[in-house]
Amino acid sequence: MTLKLHHLNASRSQRIVWLLLELGVPHEIVHHTRDLTTRRGPADLAKIHPLGKSPLLEHDGVVIAETGAIAEYLLAKFDTGHTLHPKPDSPDFPRYLEWIHSAEGAVFLPGLLALYTGMAGITEGPVAQMIAAEREKAASFIEAHLSTHAYFAGPAFSAADCLMGFQIAMAAAQGGLANRPATAAWLEKVMARPAYKAMLAVGV
Ligand SMILES: N[C@@H](CCC(=O)N[C@@H](CS)C(=O)NCC(=O)O)C(=O)O
Structure with a gap:
């Protein structure tokens, strides 16, 4: 079917x-x-x-x-x-799994919360500050990873890149990659793919 x-x-x-x-x-x-x-x-x-x-x-x-x-x-x-995904015995497998799930987990959630709280007009105060700090932490984590790896799972493009792409493209559209050169370079590279x-x- x-x-x-x-x-x-x-x-x-x-x-x-x-x-x-x-x-x-x-x-x-x-x-x-x-x-x-x-x-x-x-x-x-x-x-x-x-x-x-x-x-x-x-x-x-x-x-x-x-x-x-x-x-x-x-x-x-x-x-x-x-x-498009490393074999379980590959050294890249644990990292691949982590990013596949981070894409809907801890690195995605702060951006989503910022969207919802922004829609509700919550842009200041402890909750807004906590969300901003979590966003910064997630963005720094991604930038550090892409500074030392060509792709999310390691040296080769994988499904983890497809899953992480949405939030990174959103961040780029909001000007969020200005100080994230490795993340910006990764985005440029994957956006050039025919499937993208x-x-x-x-x-x-
Ligand atoms: N954790 C779910 C989240 C799915 C989700 O919330 N999708 C949104 C689109 S970004 C949706 O369908 N929203 C429509 C609605 O809730 O009315 C997943 O990864 O598939």
Whole structure:
């Protein structure tokens, strides 16, 4: 059965669009559009999965939610030659796993909290300060890693780069990479990849 990705515009599901294009597996993209006022996803998504979030992957009659789980599923099924993820006995495997999960975990959360608190008008005070400090810590951690590694998992491009790309592109759009030369250089390098360009052409 065809792989079907439920993709929400202007959302983190673009990471999975990119990964599918890197994998080169035939797939169908079902486009869903955010409400212009609330920025929420459409009710249609909740008919596919109770959480009503994107990305959602459908394959062989199964629906899978959660970016990290979808990525691991796609790699296990379609990257058996390990061109986009290191083998478990590779020295790069632990780092790869850490970044795959950081992309929705501790390095992603501060940016998301900043977005939500900013929408609520909370730009000063202890909560705003804590979020700003956590963002700074995450950005410094990424910059330090990319100063000594060509890609997130080590010397080779991997799915970890696809998963980390969304938040780094967002940070760049907000001027957040001005003092992060290694992160900016990494972004330039991955944006030149044909699959990244193809992802943009899909309409993210
Ligand atoms: N942890 C989930 C988060 C999914 C998520 O929150 N997706 C957002 C898009 S960035 C969404 O669907 N928002 C629409 C809504 O909640 O109405 C994942 O990684 O897939």
